[in-house]
Amino acid sequence: MTILSIRDLRGGYSEVDILNGIDLDLADGEILTVAGTNGAGKSTLAKAIVGLLPRSSGVISFMGKDIASLSAEARMALGIGYVPQVANVFANLTILENLQVVSSSNRQRIEELFATFPLLAERRRMRAGSLSGGERQQLAFARALVPKPRLMLLDEPTAALSPNKVAASFALIRQLPSLGVSVLIVEQRARQSLAISDRGCILDGGLVALDGAADVLLADQRAAELYLGNIGNGGV
Amino acid sequence: MYFAQLAVNGLVQGLVISLAAMSITLVFGIVRFPNAATGDVMTVGAFSGLIVYPLTGSLLLSGVFAVAVAAAVALASHLLVFRRLAGRSVVALLVASIGVGFVLRSIMGLAFGHQPMVFSMPLSRPYRLGGLAINPLDLQLALLALVMLVLAFAILHLTPIGRQMRAVADNPALARVSGIRSGRVMAALWVLAGAIVGAGGVMLGVKTVVGPEMGWDMLMPAFAAAIFGGIGSPAGALLAGFILGVAQEMSTPFVGFTYKIALSFAIMLIVLLKRPSGLLGRIEGVR
Numbered sequence: 001m002t003i004l005s006i007r008d009l010r011g012g013y014s015e016v017d018i019l020n021g022i023d024l025d026l027a028d029g030e031i032l033t034v035a036g037t038n039g040a041g042k043s044t045l046a047k048a049i050v051g052l053l054p055r056s057s058g059v060i061s062f063m064g065k066d067i068a069s070l071s072a073e074a075r076m077a078l079g080i081g082y083v084p085q086v087a088n089v090f091a092n093l094t095i096l097e098n099l100q101v102v103s104s105s106n107r108q109r110i111e112e113l114f115a116t117f118p119l120l121a122e123r124r125r126m127r128a129g130s131l132s133g134g135e136r137q138q139l140a141f142a143r144a145l146v147p148k149p150r151l152m153l154l155d156e157p158t159a160a161l162s163p164n165k166v167a168a169s170f171a172l173i174r175q176l177p178s179l180g181v182s183v184l185i186v187e188q189r190a191r192q193s194l195a196i197s198d199r200g201c202i203l204d205g206g207l208v209a210l211d212g213a214a215d216v217l218l219a220d221q222r223a224a225e226l227y228l229g230n231i232g233n234g235g236v
Numbered sequence: 237m238y239f240a241q242l243a244v245n246g247l248v249q250g251l252v253i254s255l256a257a258m259s260i261t262l263v264f265g266i267v268r269f270p271n272a273a274t275g276d277v278m279t280v281g282a283f284s285g286l287i288v289y290p291l292t293g294s295l296l297l298s299g300v301f302a303v304a305v306a307a308a309v310a311l312a313s314h315l316l317v318f319r320r321l322a323g324r325s326v327v328a329l330l331v332a333s334i335g336v337g338f339v340l341r342s343i344m345g346l347a348f349g350h351q352p353m354v355f356s357m358p359l360s361r362p363y364r365l366g367g368l369a370i371n372p373l374d375l376q377l378a379l380l381a382l383v384m385l386v387l388a389f390a391i392l393h394l395t396p397i398g399r400q401m402r403a404v405a406d407n408p409a410l411a412r413v414s415g416i417r418s419g420r421v422m423a424a425l426w427v428l429a430g431a432i433v434g435a436g437g438v439m440l441g442v443k444t445v446v447g448p449e450m451g452w453d454m455l456m457p458a459f460a461a462a463i464f465g466g467i468g469s470p471a472g473a474l475l476a477g478f479i480l481g482v483a484q485e486m487s488t489p490f491v492g493f494t495y496k497i498a499l500s501f502a503i504m505l506i507v508l509l510k511r512p513s514g515l516l517g518r519i520e521g522v523r
Contacts, residue, residue: 050413072412082413090406093399100396101403103415147415 001028003151003182004049009058011048012206017056018044020206026151027198031173031183033214035190035227036203042186043085045203046153049184050082051075063150077103081149081181085156088140091129095120095139098128102146113142134165141172145179152176154185158192170196190228194218202227237367242485248374248443250481251381255436256458257465257473258388259429265405265468266425269329273313273337274458275451276344277430281306281437282446283344289355298355299380299438306434307427309340314426337452345448352445377439384435385474388428392470397424405468453497457484460500464507466517476515 004026012018018041026032036042047053049060051072060068067075076082090098099110114121117138123131128139137157144152157173158166166189174196176183187193194200200217202210210223217223256274263271284305285298292298313336321329362369392398400421404411411418440450461480465472480503484496491498507514 052409052412073415073417076413076415084410084413087407087410090403090410092406093402097399097402101399101411101414101416103417143414 002026003028003030003063004184005059005061006049007059007061009045009048009055009060011053011055011058012041012044013053018206019048019055019058021058022203022206022208024201024208024211026182026184028150028182029177029180030199031177031185031197033190033193033197033200034184034186034203035188035193035200036209037227040203041206042203043155044206046082046155046184046186049075050080050153052082073103076147076149079147079150081144081147081152083137083140083144083152083154083157085159085186089128089131089136089143091127093128094125095128095131096124098139098143099146102143104147109146109148113145116145117142133160133162134168137161137165137169138172145181149181151182151184154183154187156186156188158187158189166192191218194228238489239486241368242488243482244368244370245374246482246485247478248377248381248439248481249485250478251378252436252440252443252454252477253457253461253481254474254477255381255384255432255439256454257461257477258385258470259433259436260458260462261465261468261470261473262401262425262429262432264462266401267318267329267422269318269326269333270459271429272330272333272455273340274333274429274433275453275455276337276340277306277310277313277451278433278437278440278454279344279446279448279451280309280340281434282441282450283348283437284434285438285441286353286355286446295376295380295438295442299435302438303384303431303434306437307430310426310430310433311423314422318426319422341448341452348446348448350448352447354445355442357442373442377442380435381439384432388432389470391428397421401425401428456497456504457500460504460507463504464514466514469514469516472514472516 002025006022006024009019009022010017022045034042034045044053048055051070055068058068059066062078062080065078067078090101093101099105099113114124119135120139120142128136131139154173158169161169170192173183173185185193185197194214194217197214200212200214201208202223210217256278260271260274281302285302288301289295289298317332317336318329321332357373360372362371392402400416401424403414403416404418404421437451440454444450457480461476462473464480465476480500484499487496487499
């Protein structure tokens with residue numbers, strides 16, 4: 001079953017379209033990496049899907065329902081979770097408050113998440129702003145997981161992490177489908193991200209340039225040369 | 237001892253400034269504009285209290301009524317004006333709030349006239365505490381302010397809507413994708429901001445005289461305290477209000493009654509130049 005289907009999506013900031021007609025599908029339980037150079041429209045695509053940026057035209061359909069004209073709050077209520085690249089926690093709130101503040105939060109769900117993220121449970125009374133990069137990210141994931149989303153969009157989840165935390169982060173993402181969550185990752189570390197993904201798609205100039213199975217993309221000579229960087233360095 | 241007495245007198249004045257500054261800082265932290273109508277909503281509180289006091293003789297009931305009316309007026313200003321300007325520039329909202337203040341002042345001027353009015357309180361003998369004279373009325377006023385402040389902090393930190401307000405202040409985009417309905421949060425915020433400053437209005441009215449301009453005149457010290465405390469920080473506003481109130485009172489022997497307000501300007505300027513984040517503010521909170 002297709003959980004997210006995007007057709008001819010155009011949009012961006014004010015008058016300038018950054019997305020120039022994106023077509024994209026994500027199957028239930030799948031992990032999809034969206035890669036591409038800086039300015040290709042990766043983060044813009046994620047923001048347009050969650051409703052933080054307006055689209056100028058096109059269809060965004062989530063679980064068979066057109067959500068393109070819904071507010072960000074309504075899309076979240078339907079089951080779309082989002083972890084932004086920066087400012088992904090409420091820094092002035094405690095860890096516990098970060099989880100409590102989500103609209104559908106309740107005590108049982110928070111305890112479930114504390115069981116999944118024991119580090120957060122230990123520090124529940126600490127201000128989120130005092131956490132390290134890796135801890136912050138755990139909290140950002142936990143916050144997005146509170147309403148039991150069916151789809152999570154992760155914007156550059158490893159960008160703010162120290163190199164030794166990156167592997168742990170990808171391992172965490174790898175587990176999300178087992179929790180019933182499909183994942184769309186926007187990622188600069190395209191190789192590492194594709195390695196844990198089922199599919200990948202590469203954006204160029206606001207359009208999908210390449211789309212296919214992750215292992216095929218990783219083996220693709222043209223993709224490697226143009227978008228994924230040299231083998232082994234993990235960068236773009 | 238003379239200065240100690242001035243400091244004690246300044247505490248009530250400080251609480252009034254604290255309440256106004258807290259209202260300003262809450263609105264700034266969440267709606268992100270300096271609300272110049274804050275002082276006039278304070279005046280609404282003072283007149284509301286003045287209406288009820290002769291009927292009941294109860295300062296508490298006057299306070300409750302003033303808080304309710306000021307909260308309603310603040311909510312109305314949000315629904316009729318500020319909500320419709322959401323997303324506009326800070327300057328547009330600031331100018332609109334000056335307009336709202338002007339309208340409120342004019343309405344009160346028409347309704348009550350411009351002659352100073354007073355709460356006719358029974359005279360009472362001050363308590364003597366080691367040479368300090370403490371007016372029982374000041375104690376009652378301080379109590380009223382403290383109840384309001386405790387209530388405000390409890391709402392902000394112990395209730396779901398308060399948490400949501402702090403979340404929206406912290407990170408509006410993340411609040412949206414966390415499903416926080418900003419309409420409800422905004423309405424609650426304006427009610428709270430109005431209620432806080434309404435209590436301040438009654439206090440100021442009891443301590444001085446009530447007139448349509450009284451709140452407008454309080455705006456500068458209130459803004460100074462909000463900036464001094466760190467804009468967006470309610471605890472900072474409270475602390476800065478106290479300091480400013482006491483400092484103003486203690487400066488009276490040197491600069492005279494007329495010029496003590498200038499101290500607010502001076503403090504505001506120094507803070508803006510030397511420590512823009514204020515006492516308890518964080519730079520990242522000022523976006």
